[in-house]
Amino acid sequence: MDGTQMPAAAAALTARYGAGAEPKAGPWNDTIALLLSHRSTRGFKPDALPDGxxxxxxxxxxxxxxxxxxxxxxxxxxxxxxxxxxxxxxxxxxxxxxxxxxxxxxxxxxxxxxxxxxxxxxxxxxxxxxxxxxxxxxxxxxxxxxxxxxxxxxxxxxxxxxxxxxxxxxxxxxxxxxxxxxxxxxxxxxxxxxGREGEVKPRLPQAAVLHRERYDADDAAHRAAYDPRMADFSARHEMGATTWTQRVIARLGTMKALNGRDKLKDALVALGFPLR
Ligand SMILES: Cc1cc2nc3c(=O)[nH]c(=O)nc-3n(C[C@H](O)[C@H](O)[C@H](O)COP(=O)(O)O)c2cc1C
The missing domain is CATH 3.40.109.10 (NADH Oxidase)
Structure with a gap:
């Protein structure tokens, strides 16, 4: 990484992981910068896009x-x-x-x-x-x-x-x-x-997803560190200040939240995927 890239890389890693949770900075280029800047939006202009x-x-x-x-x-x-x-x-x-x-x-x-x-x-x-x-x-x-x-x-x-x-x-x-x-x-x-360009949503600390040689399930501290970052993000985006833990449980904790997808296996079989 050259001297001019260092601030950009550091800022992108901070946006993705939160201050103090950045992984080690390494090689950097425009492609990696683009990947780290990903965010979804749910507010679109209807304007047609260029032909092609x-x-x-x-x-x-x-x-x-x-x-x-x-x-x-x-x-x-x-x-x-x-x-x-x-x-x-x-x-x-x-x-x-x-x-x-x-x-x-x-x-x-x-x-x-x-x-x-x-x-x-x-x-x-x-x-x-x-x-x-x-x-x-x-x-x-x-x-x-x-x-x-x-x-x-x-x-x-x-x-x-x-x-x-x-x-x-x-x-x-x-x-x-x-x-x-x-x-x-x-x-x-x-x-x-x-106003709907969104913001980079923080991800789990790398230590929660990157295992070296052997899987380490002792991730409670990593999840605990992530929860307030996601709560802050949620509060900024009017989704209520819920932590990641609360969101995972809300998403997977009830059958209702599956919105009919509990029947997916039968539906796939009906659509020609026997799933043997
Ligand atoms: C396979 C898949 C399905 C998704 N489905 C929806 C969806 O139905 N509605 C929605 O608003 N977002 C959906 N998302 C977007 C995720 O909620 C979003 O990627 C995640 O919260 C991380 O936010 P980010 O993409 O801004 O980083 C989906 C994402 C993936 C990868």
């Missing part, structure tokens, strides 16, 4: 690594206002789905493999397994994250919409998905509305 933006994001997405080059993912770009409104409803009335200029639904998609096997007059014995669904979901996530980084490099912001999994069968119906394709999440892309 969608295709550029998809080219970035397709450039991600993909298991065995199987490319078991697809993406549906949804413009139709009525369909967007239904998707927003499925996702618990997330209005940004209707407002953002680009809305993408990333799919775990093994249907292409099914079609090519049918054309070849063969069956894919390895397809009906949980492994295929996991591979396809990982592929979709890696592709989407490349699109997110590409978007952010263009000054755009995004937010993932996992809440489409509240009802994957309804989403599949709306998007005319063939058997073997299911939504993994949506992604809103656009310019942030004024």
């Amino acid at each position: 933006t969608l295709e550029t994001l998809v080219a970035a997405a397709q450039s991600a690594a993909t298991s065995s080059n199987l490319q078991t993912w697809s993406v549906v770009a949804v413009d139709d206002k009525a369909v967007r409104a239904e998707l927003a409803t499925i996702a618990g009335n997330q209005k940004h789905i209707e407002v953002c200029p680009i809305f993408l639904v990333f799919l775990a998609d093994v249907s292409r493999n099914g079609r090519l096997a049918a054309e070849a007059g063969t069956e894919l014995a390895g397809m009906p397994y949980l492994e295929s669904f996991l591979v396809a979901s990982i592929d979709a996530a890696l592709a989407a994250q490349n699109a997110v980084v590409a978007a952010e490099s263009l000054g755009l912001l995004t937010v993932y919409i996992g809440a489409l999994r509240n009802d994957v069968q309804r989403v599949a119906g709306l998007l005319n998905l063939p058997p073997g394709a299911t939504p993994v999440f949506g992604l809103c892309v656009g310019h942030a509305a004024p």
Whole structure:
């Protein structure tokens, strides 16, 4: 790292981890600076993006690594206002789905493999397994994250919409998905509305996630250090001064908070993922 990069790196690490919790600074460049500056937004300008933006994001997405080059993912770009409104409803009335200029639904998609096997007059014995669904979901996530980084490099912001999994069968119906394709999440892309640029959200101290040689489950102190940082962040963003611990428990502590996703396994089976 040269002398001019040091202040930028230190500021970015402080923003990400909080003062006093920064990991050791190391190599630094503009790509790492972009990654560390990530933040989601839920407030978008509706303005259309320059021609070719969608295709550029998809080219970035397709450039991600993909298991065995199987490319078991697809993406549906949804413009139709009525369909967007239904998707927003499925996702618990997330209005940004209707407002953002680009809305993408990333799919775990093994249907292409099914079609090519049918054309070849063969069956894919390895397809009906949980492994295929996991591979396809990982592929979709890696592709989407490349699109997110590409978007952010263009000054755009995004937010993932996992809440489409509240009802994957309804989403599949709306998007005319063939058997073997299911939504993994949506992604809103656009310019942030004024004042909605967001702020870098602090993450757990590195010691909670980075284990050296062997896993160390003795993380109570790291979580305790993180809780007030997240409470401060929440208070600044009008989400109430709840700690990370309280948020994890609220998110996972009740069946109601799953918003129907407790039925996901049955829904995936119905959509053509036997999950054996
Ligand atoms: C797979 C996935 C699904 C998500 N689903 C939603 C969602 O439905 N609605 C939402 O507002 N944010 C959603 N998010 C955004 C996260 O809440 C957000 O990334 C997290 O709070 C960290 O904040 P940051 O992205 O600003 O750093 C999702 C993120 C991921 C990775």
